[in-house]
Amino acid sequence: MAKAQLSFADIGVTITVPAGTRVIEISDKLNSGIVYGCREGDCGTCLMKVTQGMENLSEPSALEAKILKEHFAGRDTRLACQAQVLGGEIVVRPA
Numbered sequence: 001m002a003k004a005q006l007s008f009a010d011i012g013v014t015i016t017v018p019a020g021t022r023v024i025e026i027s028d029k030l031n032s033g034i035v036y037g038c039r040e041g042d043c044g045t046c047l048m049k050v051t052q053g054m055e056n057l058s059e060p061s062a063l064e065a066k067i068l069k070e071h072f073a074g075r076d077t078r079l080a081c082q083a084q085v086l087g088g089e090i091v092v093r094p095a
Contacts, residue, residue: 002087004056008032009093019087023048023057024080033094034080044071046080053090057083 002019006026010033017026024046027034036046044067050057057078060068064082071077077095 004085004087005089006085007052007089007091008034009051009091010034017085019085021085022081023078023083023085023090023092027080027092034092035094036081038081043067044079047071047073047077047095048080048083048092049095050076050078050083051091051093053088054078056086056088056090058086 003016004019005014006017006023007014008027008030011030013030015026024036034046034048054076060078061082064079067079068077
């Protein structure tokens with residue numbers, strides 16, 4: 001199975017994760033500053049900046065693209081709950 005190096009710039013931690021992992025799964029375990037309110041019905045709270053390796057994340061779904069547009073997010077911004085790691089090196093931080 002493919003692996004990736006996922007780095008959280010806000011806490012200075014890099015971890016090896018399997019392909020298919022959603023960023024929010026790891027962020028939650030590491031207590032990164034990427035927070036989410038999905039469980040409370042507050043979609044869009046897990047915005048994150050991808051400072052390196054955007055090409056190593058899954059493409060945004062139609063729903064994610066809609067939410068990013070509603071939040072006026074830039075091209076370097078993704079939802080941590082939707083972005084899946086594909087491989088390579090990725091660096092993220094809270095938006």
